[in-house]
Amino acid sequence: MxxxxxxxxxxxxxxxxxxxxxxxxxxxxxxxxxxxxxxxxxxxxxxxxxxxxxxxxxxxxxxxxxxxxxxxxxxxxxxxxxxxxxxxxxxxxxxxxxxxxxxxxxxxxxxxxxxxxxxxxxxxxxxxxxxxxxxxxxxxxxxxxxxxxxxxxxxxxxxxxxxxxxxxxxxxxxxxxxxxxxxxxxxxxxxxxxxxxxxxxxxxxxxxxxxxxxxxLAHDGYKQRLVAASATATALTGIFGPENPAFNPTRVLRNRVVTEWHDRLAEIGPDQPVIGYTDLGGTRVEMRRFSNLVPMRGATTGDLEEMALLAGQGVGLVxxxxxxxxxxxxxxxxxxxxxxxxxxxxxxxxxxxx
Amino acid sequence: MxxxxxxxxxxxxxxxxxxxxxxxxxxxxxxxxxxxxxxxxxxxxxxxxxxxxxxxxxxxxxxxxxxxxxxxxxxxxxxxxxxxxxxxxxxxxxxxxxxxxxxxxxxxxxxxxxxxxxxxxxxxxxxxxxxxxxxxxxxxxxxxxxxxxxxxxxxxxxxxxxxxxxxxxxxxxxxxxxxxxxxxxxxxxxxxxxxxxxxxxxxxxxxxxxxxxxxxLAHDGYKQRLVAASATATALTGIFGPENPAFNPTRVLRNRVVTEWHDRLAEIGPDQPVIGYTDLGGTRVEMRRFSNLVPMRGATTGDLEEMALLAGQGVGLVxxxxxxxxxxxxxxxxxxxxxxxxxxxxxxxxxxxx
Structure with missing residues (x-):
């Protein structure tokens, strides 16, 4: 009309x-x-x-x-x-x-x-x-x-x-x-x-x-995972940045680290393996497992299945x-x-x- | 206009x-x-x-x-x-x-x-x-x-x-x-x-x-609790009818029985106190704690704080x-x-x- x-x-x-x-x-x-x-x-x-x-x-x-x-x-x-x-x-x-x-x-x-x-x-x-x-x-x-x-x-x-x-x-x-x-x-x-x-x-x-x-500025692999994810592919979890529980929970894509650790929060200790590196304002920073640094294009290297891929439940529409x-x-x-x-x-x- | x-x-x-x-x-x-x-x-x-x-x-x-x-x-x-x-x-x-x-x-x-x-x-x-x-x-x-x-x-x-x-x-x-x-x-x-x-x-x-x-047909006390409740006053819980976990969870008002037992599901045993009576099709039925019978006007007597008061998160608008x-x-x-x-x-x- x-x-x-x-x-x-x-x-x-x-x-x-x-x-x-x-x-x-x-x-x-x-x-x-x-x-x-x-x-x-x-x-x-x-x-x-x-x-x-x-x-x-x-x-x-x-x-x-x-x-x-x-x-x-x-x-x-x-x-x-x-x-x-x-x-x-x-x-x-x-x-x-x-x-x-x-x-x-x-x-x-x-x-x-x-x-x-x-x-x-x-x-x-x-x-x-x-x-x-x-x-x-x-x-x-x-x-x-x-x-x-x-x-x-x-x-x-x-x-x-x-x-x-x-x-x-x-x-x-x-x-x-x-x-x-x-x-x-x-x-x-x-x-x-x-x-x-x-x-x-x-x-x-x-x-x-x-x-x-x-x-x-999101890492390309992170963007691609958003496009691929269904609306039920997220979790509200406290595993990222567990040293600061007051700054949790965080809703993220349920990637490998979430799947493996979401129900085992109490087992997460201080010594964690390096899972990548990211550049923050010109400084190269080591990312250890459960880091709450989000992977960025041109700045982050490492395994995105171990990182915090923030996403909401509208992701199924992306x-x-x-x-x-x-x-x-x-x-x-x-x-x-x-x-x-x-x-x-x-x-x-x-x-x-x- | x-x-x-x-x-x-x-x-x-x-x-x-x-x-x-x-x-x-x-x-x-x-x-x-x-x-x-x-x-x-x-x-x-x-x-x-x-x-x-x-x-x-x-x-x-x-x-x-x-x-x-x-x-x-x-x-x-x-x-x-x-x-x-x-x-x-x-x-x-x-x-x-x-x-x-x-x-x-x-x-x-x-x-x-x-x-x-x-x-x-x-x-x-x-x-x-x-x-x-x-x-x-x-x-x-x-x-x-x-x-x-x-x-x-x-x-x-x-x-x-x-x-x-x-x-x-x-x-x-x-x-x-x-x-x-x-x-x-x-x-x-x-x-x-x-x-x-x-x-x-x-x-x-x-x-x-x-x-x-x-x-x-809801019990008047149940209706009154819906009117009084805020949107955050509900819980999604498995405590009602625990003998049939596959028919759970249920979203209900967070009354006394929910507050006391929602986090203690594993402790709920088979022998529970009588908390009321209800009439079902002409038969008077004993209601024990954790019953999933919903209180009805003219049919149910007992303590509504012990009963399943089904309610959704729109209840804050009622x-x-x-x-x-x-x-x-x-x-x-x-x-x-x-x-x-x-x-x-x-x-x-x-x-x-x-």
Whole structure:
């Protein structure tokens, strides 16, 4: 059926309160992923496509973050997000974000100090926090966090969600209204985007789907495994980085090391064999078994069956490695078509008297 | 904004392939719940409201099922579903359904014999199967099952899902296309209904929300606990009916017996204290601790903190005991409003050139 686009709308735009507030053309935010998002490429590609790109800071020192932010800035004028892991973040990271005036700083794995939130706000930086419960969502909103990212148990990577996406998002939306909420966990195609909006989210936070893009820094073997994996191929496990149990569990592909050790966590001792090497900011680092370093293209060598291949339960919907812009476009276009379907079907819904 | 309804549409109708094929006005199917759905009241109320009501057969002998079906028939001319637990079902139950020419027979907890499916089809009865994986979905579709009910890990009651709803539904839809799929697990309001349709489902299968209705046979104390419970108040446990581990796990409210015993399954022995009594078809039955009999209004006495209070993770969205028709109407109306929102917002989506 022919459609009439309103002014400014194209087949790859979809507006919500989130897009309006952040100058986006589609309500998709790239998850802030350490390792695979530690160079500008993915963030630039996602932001240039009209979604919100992100850099994942992880273990990166503040001066390196300043360089990374500058590098992204040199390639795009669009807004992007600097993602910090709360226990690894310092006031120096916050200062870098404030000085650069980035659009967004997001926190994961714990509520940031109120002073940091206030300082970011004073610098014009908006603050997101990823949470796994309504209690944490409420605390974040009460402390002025601008956008709540509701992480469901489907999500890849470090995951402390209390509920899966379908059950979590509506109760978080109700708990923090009118604060905007992004749905995280299991969102990997236009169906998930459209469904998240129906659950009351203002947008989605997408990790795994963006790992399997041309621009992501993930190791090619890791990307290929994402494409090959079914939705049931993940595990939520504490085996990676067992020296820091508070930073677990992590959802990963169930490769050999997971299959062999997931049920034997208590047997994991400190002396482990070397399973590879990775380059971190110019330094060659030995990877021992149960390392939580994620394999990167051009930086990591060794046996990927022994490494942490972070992935969410949306991985079954990842069937090709594509440019990030193509992912943004197809998710948006498919979501639009679904959202319009009931109006356009002629025997289903009421339609506006335009 | 004013809306123009097309012919035959009202604010409480919502059409999909599922409603068209089954003569419904909204794509909602009541889950087939033993105990709480063992009298006609709930099935009649749901079907009269334009959704698909169901009777839960459970342990009911075939002659009693014949009486129950006749009783429903005497009160509604609308289609309804007879839900069988596959390991408890017999050819006599199938014969009753065929003789009565009910609209639908659904199976849960295992694939029914192909001969039963064929016999039901020959009698004009359509067959649904509730599954928890793409493999089981494919097998069901290949054997001619008419509608696949994809049960996510959020679902209350006996649950052997491999994935949560958000991740399961799209991969099941893809696995069995063009066979229609209903989404089950966590669907308790209009948001869940709209989201399920966006995930590719043709409708939803709703349990917990219908337990907390005026017409359900659930014990009043059980209904009150559903209203009071948060979404995180459930557990997926094997403690109820431990003599039959293959019929577990079950998702229930985390009441005292669950809190005390969920992590001590191996300690549960055969001699357990009496915790109540229940009337089953006129016979007074002793309930011992870990019984999987569900407490019923006017039939069960004893301590509800020791009983199996089946509930899904949508329970956080259940805030009142209402008539089933009101539940159907509000879910449908809310879903319609959400599905129409992006078209009606004026700055979001394309709209049909009508």
């Amino acid at each position: 022919p459609v009439c686009d309103r002014a400014g709308m194209t087949s790859t735009t979809l507006h919500t309160r989130f897009t309006e507030a952040y100058g986006l053309t589609t309500p998709i935010a790239q998850a802030g992923m350490a390792f695979v998002g530690m160079t500008p490429d993915l963030a630039v590609a996602v932001s240039e496509a009209g979604a919100l790109g992100a850099v994942g800071v992880g273990l990166m020192p503040a001066p390196a973050l300043a360089d990374l932010v500058a590098a992204v800035r040199s390639r795009t004028a669009k807004p992007f997000n600097v993602n910090l892991i709360t226990p690894l973040a310092t006031v120096d990271h916050v200062a870098v974000a404030c000085a650069a005036g980035v659009a967004v700083v997001s926190f994961h794995w714990g509520h940031p100090p109120r002073a940091w939130i206030d300082r970011l706000h004073a610098a014009g930086v908006r603050v997101f926090e990823q949470v796994g419960s309504t209690v944490d969502a409420r605390r974040a909103a009460d402390d002025g966090v601008d956008v709540i990212v509701a992480q469901g148990q489907e999500a890849g990577g470090h995951n402390y969600a209390t509920l899966p996406t379908f059950a979590l998002v509506p109760v978080v939306v109700d708990a923090v209204a009118p604060t905007p909420v992004l749905a995280s966990g299991g969102v990997a195609d236009g169906r998930g985007l459209a469904a998240a909006l129906m659950l009351g989210a203002d947008g989605v936070w997408v990790g795994t789907r963006f790992v399997a893009t041309t621009e992501s 069937t090709a490695i594509e440019p990030a812009a193509a992912v943004v476009e197809s998710m948006t276009g498919d979501a639009r078509a679904l959202l319009g379907r009931f109006v356009g079907s002629g025997d289903s819904l009421s339609y506006p008297c335009v | 004013p809306v123009c309804d097309r012919a035959g549409m009202t604010s409480t109708t919502l059409h999909t392939r599922f409603t068209e094929a089954y003569g419904l006005t909204t794509p909602i199917a009541q889950a087939g719940m033993a105990f709480v759905g063992m009298t006609p009241d709930l099935a009649v109320a749901v079907s009269e409201a334009g959704a698909l009501g169901a009777v839960g057969v459970g342990l009911m002998p075939a002659p009693a099922l014949a009486d129950l079906v006749a009783a429903v028939r005497s009160r509604t001319a609308k289609p309804f579903n007879v839900n069988l637990i596959t390991p408890l079902a017999t050819v006599d139950h199938v014969a009753v359904a065929c003789a009565a020419g009910v609209a639908v027979v659904s199976f849960h907890w295992g694939h029914p014999p192909r001969a039963w499916i064929d016999r039901l089809h020959a009698a004009g009865v359509r067959v649904f199967e509730q599954v928890g994986s793409t493999v089981d979905a494919r097998r069901a579709a290949d054997d001619g099952v008419d509608v696949i009910v994809a049960q996510g890990q959020e679902a209350g009651g006996h649950n052997y899902a491999t994935l949560p709803t958000f991740a399961l539904v799209p991969v099941v839809v893809d696995a069995v296309a063009p066979t229609p799929v209903l989404a089950s697990g966590g669907v308790a309001d209009g948001r869940g209904l709209a989201a399920a349709l966006m995930l590719g489902a043709d409708g939803v299968w709703v349990g917990t929300r219908f337990v907390a209705t005026t017409e359900s 805030t009142a005991i209402e008539p089933a028709a009101a539940v159907v109407e509000s879910m449908t109306g809310d879903a319609r409003a959400l599905l129409g929102r992006f078209v009606g917002s004026g700055d979001s989506l394309s709209y049909p050139c009508v």
